Amino acid sequence: MGEIENNTVVVKKFGGTSLNDIGCLKHAAQLVQEAQLRGEQPLVVVSAMGGVTNQLVQWAENCCVLNMDATKSELDTVITSGEQVTSGLMALALQDLxxxxxxxxxxxxPILTDEVYRNAEIVSINTLPLQNYMATGGIPVVAGFQGITKLGRISSLGRGGSDTTAVALSALLKARLCQIFTDVDGVYNADPACIQDAQKFDRISYEDMTTFSRHGAKILHDKALQWARRYKVxxxxxxxxxxxxxGTYVCEFVSGNAKGIAHKGVLCWKVPGLSRIKAEQLLQVLQNQLISVWGWxxxxxxxxxxxxxxxxxxVQQYVLPTVSILPHTMFTMIGVSFDDVPKQNQQDLRRMGVEYIFRSVNSISYVVQEQATMKILSVLHKMVQT
Ligand SMILES: Nc1ncnc2c1ncn2[C@@H]1O[C@H](COP(=O)(O)OP(=O)(O)O)[C@@H](O)[C@H]1O
Ligand SMILES: N[C@@H](CC(=O)OP(=O)(O)O)C(=O)O
Incomplete structure (x- = not known):
């Protein structure tokens, strides 16, 4: 094995928003070079250029109905190709410097994964080629988001999954730090693209960050946080x-809980004519298929x-013939319990068409039909801050 001081290794992940065009990519390469000149051993992980993965998904979905495992595996071959392009381009840009x-x-x-195409879990990573390359002064540029199954098929780690590649590599290489470079300067208590007076956290715990990510804060992939928690990355x-x-440090212990709001798109399925028992049976079927049901x-x-x-x-396979499927937005107030929300506020929300669907010890989730998103977000953000 090559000799490399692991605690000088800093993993730097650049998301699609940092790689919108060649100018951005070259700027990212410069940051990497500057870090190397400061004495860091950089290891770069790249996502695809902004918007590319969406385009690839659309092309694949326009080709066929992606229901079966065989078609899902082909989809992964298509949608992970954006990272092949950027890893090569980033290596070229670094060489140019x-x-x-x-x-x-x-x-x-390889990065070996299970066979859950489109949402695979990393099983193991052979880091030796990376260590050997770094030991010779090289900067490896790893394509994020992708792996290979034991059957030799390409797999993808779920949308946003290059964060997971970066954190898993940081864990296994005992990197000093895993830097997630993106287009905002940290984690905020609401999406800063939607809420102007959102507040930034200087530090947030893995646990609170996981809650934000699961409920829609795109900034970090929730599977990446599982690795971070297990290996304290x-x-x-x-x-x-x-x-x-x-920016924001995500770490194990932070005094006080993070309060804020996260939102994401969900699908609302209306199924008529089911008895309670039948409805419960259907819920069980969905859960057995590993379909996350946020509420019913x-x-x-x-x-x-x-x-x-x-x-x-x-779901269409299990609930057919389906009735109506409506896109909704789910809003989750994080760091508050149900009893913290005054009755008056609950009534105001209901009047605005916002329905409560789910609560945990420190979160409450609501849904609303998609159109009203921004207004409701700002109302809930105000509520969570008071
Ligand atoms: N709580 C939050 N804090 C910061 N950014 C957030 C939050 N919730 C959502 N975002 C959004 O996440 C985006 C970054 O995530 P993403 O688009 O996946 O970036 P990348 O391509 O760098 O991985 C930001 O542009 C921001 O609008
Ligand atoms: N390119 C993949 C993986 C990824 O991590 O993307 P990003 O880092 O830009 O969120 C996607 O769009 O899902």
């Missing part, structure tokens, strides 16, 4: 465009389920 750099695709290491979320700003309600003989957006094809 005079650095030694080489791209590494998931299958080349120090994470820094910072902006590629203002890297001097320390019965109103007379109408049963309503709220699932992940990505569950559409799977």
């Amino acid at each position: 005079g650095c030694r750099a080489a791209s590494f695709l998931g299958w080349q290491l 120090p994470i820094q979320v910072l902006s590629t465009f203002a890297p001097e700003n320390p 309600q019965r109103n007379g003989s109408m049963t309503t389920f709220f699932t992940e957006m990505s569950a559409k094809n799977n």
Whole structure:
């Protein structure tokens, strides 16, 4: 094995928002070179260029109905190709700056995953090629989001999954730090693209960050946080465009709980004519299929389920003939309990068409039909701050 001081290793992940065009990519390469000149041993993880994965998904979905495992596996071959492009481009840009750099695709290491195509879990990573390359002064550029199954098929780690590649590599290489470079300068108590006076956290615990991510804060992939918690990986979320700003540290212990609001799209399924027993049986079937059901309600003989957006094809297999499927937005107030929300506020929300669907010890989730998103977000953000 090559000799490399692991505690000088800093993993730097650049998301699609940092790689919108060649100019951005070159700027990211410069940040990497500067870090190397400061004495860090950088290991770069890249996502695809902004918008590319969406385009690839659309092309694949336009080709066929992606229900079966065979088609899902082909989909992964298509949608992980954006990272092949950026890993090569980043290596070229670094070479152009005079650095030694080489791209590494998931299958080349390999990054071995299970066979859950479109949402695979990393089983193991052979880090030896990376360690050997770093020991010779090289900067590896790893394609995020992708792996290979034991059957030799390409797999993807779920949307946003290059964070998971970066944190898993940081864990296994005992990196000093895992830096997540993105287009905002840290983690905020609401999406700063939607809420102007959202407040930034200097530090947030793995646990609170997991709650934000699961409920829609795109900034960090929830599977990445599982690795971070297990291996206590120090994470820094910072902006590629203002890297001097320390951003937000995500770590094990932080005094006080993070309060805020996260939101995401969900699907609302209305199934008429089910008895309570039948509805409960259907819920069980969905859960056995690993379909996340965020909540369900019965109103007379109408049963309503709220699932992940990505569950559409799977649910259609089990709930057909389906009735109406409506896109909704789910808002989650984090760091507050149900009793913390004054009755008056609950009534105001109901008047605005916001329905309560789910609560945990420190979160409350509501849904609303998609159109009203921004207004409701700002109302809930005000409520959570008071
Ligand atoms: N709580 C939050 N804090 C910061 N950013 C958030 C939050 N919730 C959502 N976001 C959004 O996450 C985006 C970054 O995530 P993403 O688009 O996946 O970036 P990348 O391409 O860098 O991985 C930001 O542009 C921001 O609008
Ligand atoms: N390119 C993949 C993986 C990823 O991590 O993306 P990003 O880091 O840009 O959120 C996706 O769009 O899902």
